[in-house]
Amino acid sequence: MMMPVHELAQLTWEDVRDIDRRQAVVVLPVGAIEAHGPHLPLDTDIVIATAMGRAGAHKLAAGGRTVLMLPALGYTAAPFGAAFQGTLSLSGPTVTAVVVDLARSLSQQGFRLLAVANAHLDPAHLTALHEAVQRGRADGLLPIVFPDLTRPPWGTRLGDEFTSGACHAGQFESSIVLSERPERVRDAIRASLSPNPISLSQAIKAGKRTFEAAGGPRAYFGDPAAATADEGARLVDTLGSILEEAVLAEI
Numbered sequence: 173m174m175m176p177v178h179e180l181a182q183l184t185w186e187d188v189r190d191i192d193r194r195q196a197v198v199v200l201p202v203g204a205i206e207a208h209g210p211h212l213p214l215d216t217d218i219v220i221a222t223a224m225g226r227a228g229a230h231k232l233a234a235g236g237r238t239v240l241m242l243p244a245l246g247y248t249a250a251p252f253g254a255a256f257q258g259t260l261s262l263s264g265p266t267v268t269a270v271v272v273d274l275a276r277s278l279s280q281q282g283f284r285l286l287a288v289a290n291a292h293l294d295p296a297h298l299t300a301l302h303e304a305v306q307r308g309r310a311d312g313l314l315p316i317v318f319p320d321l322t323r324p325p326w327g328t329r330l331g332d333e334f335t336s337g338a339c340h341a342g343q344f345e346s347s348i349v350l351s352e353r354p355e356r357v358r359d360a361i362r363a364s365l366s367p368n369p370i371s372l373s374q375a376i377k378a379g380k381r382t383f384e385a386a387g388g389p390r391a392y393f394g395d396p397a398a399a400t401a402d403e404g405a406r407l408v409d410t411l412g413s414i415l416e417e418a419v420l421a422e423i
């Protein structure tokens with residue numbers, strides 16, 4: 173039976189009071205305000221995380237779960253892009269505290285599972301989310317499910333570019349924004365960009381700590397010109413499946 177997907181912020185408190193907690197899953201999209209090349213908006217990761225969360229929510233609802241979508245968390249740790257104008261970065265401990273506090277509020281209201289739909293891959297941010305999962309567990313809060321796309325088994329399902337690590341504002345992310353928010357893409361610029369096949373994940377392993385040091389002077393890696401909206405739609409569906417599978421593994 174298809175259950176509803178609610179936007180929590182658009183409900184009244186009495187609507188929320190009356191939701192059956194046993195079948196409810198809460199989804200928190202997590203993105204960033206961060207430089208994404210000369211062709212994508214600063215909120216690219218929020219667009220992707222929201223799309224992932226919504227796709228996962230609809231799959232869970234089709235499986236009989238009531239889903240509550242939280243407003244996206246759009247500020248987080250983004251030190252790799254911090255030198256680029258417009259990027260706004262929080263400290264890792266601040267991010268952990270925000271997520272744990274949200275989990276605490278939800279726990280106090282009887283919710284039983286929080287799923288994080290995350291699209292931002294800065295190592296400081298990923299560490300902060302893993303910390304939040306552990307702190308929540310240590311404090312006896314509801315479980316926080318966080319499928320980290322940079323860890324097995326998830327990333328290999330997201331295409332060759334993602335797997336290569338050259339995946340910041342490249343084909344992967346540009347395709348999803350083209351599918352979700354085409355009006356926000358500076359498309360003439362996108363089509364003119366030459367590929368930057370440098371692997372960010374390799375650069376991180378080699379000790380690089382900024383996009384410039386990693387070899388991305390315009391804050392993009394990968395092949396933006398190869399992006400298509402069709403691929404973006406397929407990727408969003410896969411991201412939704414990843415979120416659904418991670419949730420179902422926990423309950």
Ligand SMILES: [Zn+2]
Pocket residue numbers: 208216217291292293340341345
């Ligand atoms: Zn991104």
